Amino acid sequence: MNGVLLSVKNLKMYYPVRGGILLRQTGELRAVDDVSFEIKYGETLGLVGESGCGKSTVAKTLLRLYEPTAGQIVFQGRDLAKISKKEMRSLRQEMQIIFQDPAESLNTRHTVGSILEEPFVIHDKGNARQRKQWVDELLQKVGLPADSNTKYPHEFSGGQRQRIGIARAIALKPKLLICDEPVSALDVSVQSQILNLLMQLQNDLDLTLIFIAHDLAVVKHISDRIVVMYLGKIVETAGSDLIYKRPLHPYTQSLIRSIPIPDPVQRSKLATIEGDLPSAINPPSGCHFHTRCPYAKDKCRTDVPMLESASDNGEHKIACHFAGDVGLAI
Amino acid sequence: MLLRFSPLTVRTWNRFRSIRRGYWSAVILLVMLLLACFAELLANNRAIVVYHDSTLYFPTYGAVIPGRVFGLEYQYETNYRELQNKYTEEGSGNWLLMPIIPYSPYETTVKEGSYPPEPPDLSRSHYLGTDIAGRDISSRLIYGFRIAIFFSLILLIINYAVGIALGCMMGYWGGGFDLIFQRIIEIWSNVPILYVIMIIASIITPNFMLLILIMVLFGWMSMTWYMRTATYKEKERDYVLAARALGASTPRIIFMHILPNAISIVVTFVPFSIVSGISALTSLDYLGFGLPAPTPSWGEMLRQGTDNLHAPWIAISVVAALVLVLTMVTFVGEAVREALDPKKHAIYE
Numbered sequence: 001m002n003g004v005l006l007s008v009k010n011l012k013m014y015y016p017v018r019g020g021i022l023l024r025q026t027g028e029l030r031a032v033d034d035v036s037f038e039i040k041y042g043e044t045l046g047l048v049g050e051s052g053c054g055k056s057t058v059a060k061t062l063l064r065l066y067e068p069t070a071g072q073i074v075f076q077g078r079d080l081a082k083i084s085k086k087e088m089r090s091l092r093q094e095m096q097i098i099f100q101d102p103a104e105s106l107n108t109r110h111t112v113g114s115i116l117e118e119p120f121v122i123h124d125k126g127n128a129r130q131r132k133q134w135v136d137e138l139l140q141k142v143g144l145p146a147d148s149n150t151k152y153p154h155e156f157s158g159g160q161r162q163r164i165g166i167a168r169a170i171a172l173k174p175k176l177l178i179c180d181e182p183v184s185a186l187d188v189s190v191q192s193q194i195l196n197l198l199m200q201l202q203n204d205l206d207l208t209l210i211f212i213a214h215d216l217a218v219v220k221h222i223s224d225r226i227v228v229m230y231l232g233k234i235v236e237t238a239g240s241d242l243i244y245k246r247p248l249h250p251y252t253q254s255l256i257r258s259i260p261i262p263d264p265v266q267r268s269k270l271a272t273i274e275g276d277l278p279s280a281i282n283p284p285s286g287c288h289f290h291t292r293c294p295y296a297k298d299k300c301r302t303d304v305p306m307l308e309s310a311s312d313n314g315e316h317k318i319a320c321h322f323a324g325d326v327g328l329a330i
Numbered sequence: 331m332l333l334r335f336s337p338l339t340v341r342t343w344n345r346f347r348s349i350r351r352g353y354w355s356a357v358i359l360l361v362m363l364l365l366a367c368f369a370e371l372l373a374n375n376r377a378i379v380v381y382h383d384s385t386l387y388f389p390t391y392g393a394v395i396p397g398r399v400f401g402l403e404y405q406y407e408t409n410y411r412e413l414q415n416k417y418t419e420e421g422s423g424n425w426l427l428m429p430i431i432p433y434s435p436y437e438t439t440v441k442e443g444s445y446p447p448e449p450p451d452l453s454r455s456h457y458l459g460t461d462i463a464g465r466d467i468s469s470r471l472i473y474g475f476r477i478a479i480f481f482s483l484i485l486l487i488i489n490y491a492v493g494i495a496l497g498c499m500m501g502y503w504g505g506g507f508d509l510i511f512q513r514i515i516e517i518w519s520n521v522p523i524l525y526v527i528m529i530i531a532s533i534i535t536p537n538f539m540l541l542i543l544i545m546v547l548f549g550w551m552s553m554t555w556y557m558r559t560a561t562y563k564e565k566e567r568d569y570v571l572a573a574r575a576l577g578a579s580t581p582r583i584i585f586m587h588i589l590p591n592a593i594s595i596v597v598t599f600v601p602f603s604i605v606s607g608i609s610a611l612t613s614l615d616y617l618g619f620g621l622p623a624p625t626p627s628w629g630e631m632l633r634q635g636t637d638n639l640h641a642p643w644i645a646i647s648v649v650a651a652l653v654l655v656l657t658m659v660t661f662v663g664e665a666v667r668e669a670l671d672p673k674k675h676a677i678y679e
Contacts, residue, residue, distance in 0.1 A: 023509065063575050092577035105568035109336060109590040119576050152336055168572070 005208050006062070006176060007038040011071035013054075013061045017281055029281045031057040033232035034071075036307070039176075044202065044209040046223030046240060048216055048255065052277050054232040055212045056100075059178045062210070063097055064088055075176070093123055096169035100181040102161035106153040112139075112164055113149030119171040138167040141204075142197060159190035163197065170201060177202075178210045183218060195222055217259045220244060228252050231288040232280055234307055238316040248310050248318045250293050287321065295322060345669040352665020355658035362655075366476040373431035373469035377410040380426040431455060433466035435473040435626040440464050447641040459643040461634050463624075467647050473626035475655065477538070482607030485542050485549070489603070490596060492550040497557025498584055498592075502565055508558070515551045523548040524614075531619035538621060545610065553596065560592035594670045601663030605656050612652065628652060 013032035016025045031054045039045050047055045061068050064080055073080040075095065080088065099105035106115055116135045120126055126134065132149075139148055142163040153161055162182060169177055179198065183191040199222060202209055213219045219226060220240060227237045228251065236249040247253045254273045275292045278284050284291050290300040299321050307319040335343075347353050370390050371378055380387040382400050389395050389410070397404040400413055411432055417424045432455050433439065439460065441448055446464035450457060458467040500508040527544055530536065536544065564570060565588060573583050608628075614620035615629025623630065628648055635645025 060571065065571050065574055089577040092575060097572070097575045099568040099572060101568065105572045107569040107573075107587055107591070108338065110586075111336075118573070118578070122576050122578050122582070152338070155337065165572075168576075172576075 003041055004038050005041045005043075005076065007072075007074045008058075008062070009036050009072040009074070011035045011058070011061065011073065012069045013057050013066055014069045027281055030232045030283060031280060032061060032068075033283075035229070035232070035234055036071075037227055037234065037237065039208055039210065041175075042202075042206060042208055043225065044211055044223045046219035046226040047210060047212045047229065048214065048219055048226060049229035050214055050273075050277055052280070053229045054280070055214075055229050056180050058229075059097060059180045059210065059212055062178060063092070063095060065097075090123070093119075093172040094174050095176040095178070096172070096174040097178045097180060098162070098165050098169050098182045101185045102158065102165045103153070103185075105165050106161060106168075108153055110152075111149065112144075112151055112153065112156075115153070115164065116149070116167055116171060119168060123172060125172075134171070138171055141170070141201070142167040157190075158186050159193060162186060162190075162194055166194075166197065166201070170205060170207075173205060175206075175208060176210070177207045178212070180212045181214065182211075184213065184215075191218065192221075198222065215259070216244075216255050228255065231278060231283055233288060234317075234319065235289065236316075236318045236320075237307075238311075242311075242316055246316075248316070248323050249289075249320050250295055251289050287319075297322070342669050346665055349665040349668055352661045352663075352668070355661040356665070359655075359658055359662065362475070363479060366472065366479060369472050369476050370429075372429055373433065373435070373466070373472045374429045375410060375432060375434040375437050376408075377414070377426040377428050380410070380413070380424075382424050382426075431457065431466060431469045431472070433469045435465060435470040436624055437466070438464040439466070447638065447644060449641070449643055458647045459641070461631065461644055462638060462641070465624075467631070467644060470626040470631060471628070471647060471651050474628045474631065475651070477621070477626065478608045478611050478628055479604070479655075481538065481542065481611050482604045485545055485607045486600065486603045488542065488546045489550050490553050490600075492546065493553025494557050494589075494596065496550070497554040498561050498588065500554065501558040501561025502580070502584060502588070504562070511554070515554060518548070519551050521548055527614060528617070528619050531614075535622045536620070541611075541614070541620065545607075553599070556595050556599070557592060560595050561588055564588045564591050598663070598667045598670055601659050601666060605659050605663070608652075608656065608659075 011032055012030070012034055014028040014030050017027040017029055018024065019026040033054075035054075035058060037045070047058065049055050057066065060066050062073055062080070064073075068081050071081060075091070078091070080091070083091070110118075113132075113135055116138050117131050120131045120134060125131070135149055136146060139146060144160060144163050144167070148156070148164075153164060156164065162185075166182075182198070183194050186194060195218070198209065198211075201207060209222070211219060211222055216226075223240045225237065226240045226243050228235050228243075228249065230251050236243065236247065236252045243252060244256060247256050251273075258273065273292055278288065278291055284301075286302045287293070287296075287300040287305050290296040293300065303321065305319045305321050307317050308323075310316045310318045310323050365372060370376070374390060376389045378388070378390055380389060380400065387395060387399075389408070394407045396406060397408045397413075400408055402408065402413065402416075410426060410428060414426055414428060417426060438446075439454075439456075440446060441454070446460050447462050448456060448460045448464070450459040456466055456468075458471070461467055461470065496511065500511050523545075526548060527536075527541075530544060534540075561584075565583075570583060570587055573587050578586075611620055611627070612629040612632065615627040616633050617629075618633070620629055621627055628651065631644060631648040632652070635641075635648055638644060
């Protein structure tokens with residue numbers, strides 16, 4: 001199967017900014033600003049960017065946890081942005097999400113058993129006995145002890161809690177699993193266990209993954225293709241090997257350069273990106289990155305760059321006026 | 331499956347128990363509440379058990395038993411205190427058991443040769459004396475407590491039901507609905523409730539349910555604010571998003587996810603609402619705008635007490651009872667708040 005599972009076209013998600021006595025809209029926060037990408041069946045797409053660039057909003061908008069302002073989310077041929085809430089509810093079985101902080105995403109008042117049973121209850125599947133059996137199977141699948149179902153989330157470690165979150169997400173055998181920084185809140189030692197579990201589950205259940213992270217090192221391990229976002233826009237997308245070998249956008253270059261290298265001799269080369277992420281309520285003119293870009297020229301301050309092919313097969317796309325010139329600067 | 335409380339709940343409960351004065355106040359209050367439910371067995375002019383000619387009678391609950399049944403000359407309700415005296419004189423083997431306080435709260439007993447109020451008199455079983463109408467104070471205190479506490483509880487349940495439902499809706503839907511109700515509540519909160527009740531009470535005589543209705547009408551607002559804020563906070567948390575991502579319905583999200591997490595705020599307010607309920611009823615009765623006479627009520631007794639300082643036992647008993655109950659409820663409130671203190675429970679990672 002090599003068809004397209006999900007295709008996002010010109011997705012926009014603006015938060016209204018309100019003020020005054022009557023809470024009139026005074027502005028908008030462009031969390032996701034004209035984003036388009038595609039995911040094929042069985043693929044893993046890495047979504048990278050620093051905090052506040054809109055990658056989590058993309059994830060939540062894809063699931064219609066937030067209503068998109070504009071654009072299309074075509075999932076298996078149906079536009080999620082248009083269908084009714086009722087249709088969406090049954091489609092939710094096909095797409096699930098894992099959150100960053102498992103302590104937050106699991107209701108502390110419910111036992112693990114009732115947390116894992118909930119997907120089946122909501123979609124009215126099976127009777128009490130079957131559901132219990134399914135819960136046991138889920139626990140086994142994610143490597144949790146069989147007696148976990150009577151315990152409460154806070155009785156588990158961070159890694160175990162994330163396994164509960166994963167078990168809940170795969171309960172209804174979804175096709176698409178969105179992982180919103182699933183390992184960022186975990187200890188380094190546990191991160192790889194969770195990543196391996198995700199890859200194994202992807203294999204076993206034919207999952208398509210969208211993997212969100214703020215750090216390229218984690219994404220590199222798991223993704224087939226990588227999308228780099230900056231301030232609500234995609235700045236570069238390419239196969240994960242290619243983007244490491246030949247990053248073209250200055251932002252991607254600095255992201256890759258800021259991956260720590262376990263070598264004291266090379267450490268001096270570790271670069272950081274100067275300055276902070278600008279405000280999405282009042283984004284910089286032209287190329288959003290020009291305020292921090294070492295190569296910025298006058299054109300960058302006035303003209304918005306489009307996402308254009310930088311390779312012959314169109315796999316590698318980049319939004320930069322001077323893609324060719326700065327590409328070899330790394 | 332065995333009922334198993336969440337370890338968080340167990341921990342909260344253990345903390346509550348460790349705060350001794352709050353815990354024991356709660357125990358005493360619960361016992362008092364339970365006893366108040368059976369006040370007829372504690373303070374009443376009907377006997378608990380009568381043994382008459384090898385038959386047992388239980389006159390407390392049920393229809394009036396005329397005097398003739400027990401060999402007395404009248405057809406109206408038996409005067410059990412006199413019957414007891416008669417049995418003692420006869421020594422015929424018949425007996426009866428009177429409640430500890432053998433007086434009903436409505437009944438006037440006058441000692442020959444003097445006017446009420448009478449000071450406490452253990453020989454006549456007026457443990458706290460009688461009021462200006464010759465009614466037993468201890469009996470009226472017990473029934474007054476029952477009315478006050480149930481008034482307070484029913485008021486609390488209705489107030490909270492309205493407040494929680496509306497607060498949740500405001501917090502969950504937000505937007506225009508929230509905005510409109512915020513303004514309505516702000517305006518409604520400024521209605522001077524005491525004057526409104528006075529006006530209504532001067533037109534119609536309020537009864538128990540009517541008084542509750544009026545108090546609810548002007549008192550449902552306070553809980554909406556807390557629930558609104560709590561819901562606002564909870565609904566943006568990931569576990570609610572996770573439930574929505576699973577396709578959970580709005581009622582399911584509110585009742586299964588948000589409410590159990592927001593309810594601890596409500597619990598801390600319960601004891602203080604009980605205090606304010608009792609105080610409100612007492613002050614209304616004190617002013618004469620509460621429940622109609624001759625309903626036993628602490629407010630009305632307080633009024634009698636302050637009007638008749640030459641009979642200090644009236645004021646002393648009712649003030650002592652009020653202080654005792656309100657202090658104990660406040661102790662419980664403190665302990666609940668302490669036990670639910672998020673600083674001692676939240677796990678920050």
